[in-house]
Amino acid sequence: MSKRIVIDPVTRIEGHAKISIFLDDDGNVSDAEFHVVEFRGFEKFCEGRPYTEMPGITQRICGICPVSHTLASAKAGDALMAVNIPPAADKLRRLLNLGQFIQSHALSFFHLSAPDFLLGWETPQSRRNVFGLIASNADLARAGIRLRQFGQEIIETLSGRKIHPAWAVPGGVRTALSEEGRKKIRGWLVEAYLTTQTALDLFKKTLQNHQREMQIFGNFPSLFMGLVGPDGTWEHHGGKLRFTDSTGSIIADQLNPQKYFEFISESVQGASYLKSPYYQPLGFPAGMYRVGPLARLNVSEQMGVPKADAELKHFKRMGHGAVTSSFLYHYARLIEILACLEWVERYLEDPGLSSRDLRADAGINQLRGVGASEAPRGTLFHDYTVDRGGLLQKVNLIVATGQNNLAMNRTVAQIARHYLGAWNDDEIPEPMLNRIEHGIRCYDPCLSCSTHAVGQMPLHVRLIAPDGKVMAEAARG
């Protein structure tokens, strides 16, 4: 007879993380499930709307990564119109995405994750957050907050802060980068580099103290997926898809993201509302893959910019073939911030960004269009089917958190296995809760709970026996 452990939202508030940990007959952890309530009904809600409204509508799916959705949506629109957007528009969209990466990664690292590993796992929750970080390392915390501001500044400079218009639109973008905007962005760069470098040094130093975390926070073989350029260079908005395995071998390369449905299948499992996609040729669950910073760095041969390339070399040495520990998502995130800064600097030198040729004009030329873009958390797909006039008939969104769902489950199981041993207690050990929380945070899942109450993730963990009986539970709001 095996048992089950659940971490459930205490009061089913949207965005709370509910975790079930399954025990086998001997009380060992056999499996875990991380459930999220997300996206229900959204795809239905869009049906009947013109595709041109989608970049505006979808950026409201999620308050945390609106830019990613608006970009993927605009790209899906390009596909429906069957146009190549003007080169300046592509660069401007990229610049916007870089801004989004910087702000999102800075939030994840400095506000949400750093307090855990810089302040120590056993620090009480009330202090293990960005405020605690400010108290103990004010300079770093402040620099982190400013780095995030810089990312937001790029977004605002491009798309305007007024009524949150969809600036990236089917066919291109609405406005160019002004000379003034260019100056403003450039003015931040020195400081941003400095902060990123400091964080990188600090992270690498603390890694020595986190060997155990590296071992148990989602360290397992899996596939990795991300967009890459034709020569395997890191991509974040264009390019084609590449899958590698945990030995670092390329399983498939230059797959057309528009045809994702030919090689990615989705399984909707158990009580989880998230769809769990897998690489179809390998079947389920062998086709499980991870997306996001760790995956992107694993599939990329180079970042295409010197400073980040030097870091990438260092990163690659941390694995045999691929870097398989999800704890190193944090490191990958920092390297990506560095790459983003270098790419931003490059784009600022590009006179093309002031071009007035920003938008391709066309009607509907294709009834199905897929837009794929890298969001900070991983590859994002918007798949639209429209009628002749451009009204949506069907919408399918594949989000990063869904793609990482299986990996998050395994991470939770791995951590639980380590901390529970053979469970025969009545209590769920507190250190385990902290670690599970962080294990999930490595993926920076896009749930409202991941930013809820700065640094505290509302969790509900339950241990469940094979007969479905709840053996123990622990909750925290």
Add this chain to the structure above:
Amino acid sequence: MAAKTLTIDGTQVSAEEGATVLQVARDHGIEIPTLCHLEGVYDVGACRLCLVEVAGIAKLLPACTTKISEGMELKTNSERLQKYRRMTLELLFAERSHVCAVCVSNGHCELQTLAYSHGMEHVRYDYCFPKWKVDVTHRLFGMDHNRCILCARCVRVCWHIEGAGTKNVSGRGASANIINDLNQPWGQSDSCTECGKCVMSCPTGALFHKGSTVAEMVHDRDKLEFIVNAREKKQWIV
């Protein structure tokens, strides 16, 4: 024509016989909110936003269709009127589905502007959320009935400025809606000249240029006025 003398909000004014309360008020710098009124076409009194109080008459009267008379005493901004105007606005919102944040007209919408200026913070009535299909069959323009307030401006400009007579109102009450020709998809209308005047005239995001994204649709009313002036007064002043 004879001049008439009347009082608006305590101020004595005189104006030509045959003028409407709205015209006279505006000539004297008194603002009365309107939605269905459009310079250049006749008034129909459809929106009831311009209601005013006339001394001695219990009913509120629409300023746009009420002619002035000698000795008339008017109130254009009493508490009672403000209350009714807010209610009218709320009912307009509740009747269809207005989600300004993702609307093509966000920031350039007469309905939205009035809601702001009348302090409409929320709608006290339940939204009806009717399911109107968006018509994007036309090559150039789209129509989203979910945002239509049935002001019939588009109908009037289509008939009386362009002279095509494509647009009409069909049905009654809550199921009334704007149709093209004999209730065909817009793209199949034989009479539509594709002039776009209806789109220019629309106060909301109901009529739009195809391809417009959020907040991108700005209705250009000046062009309509220009055409009317040119035609009626032989003045070609931009």
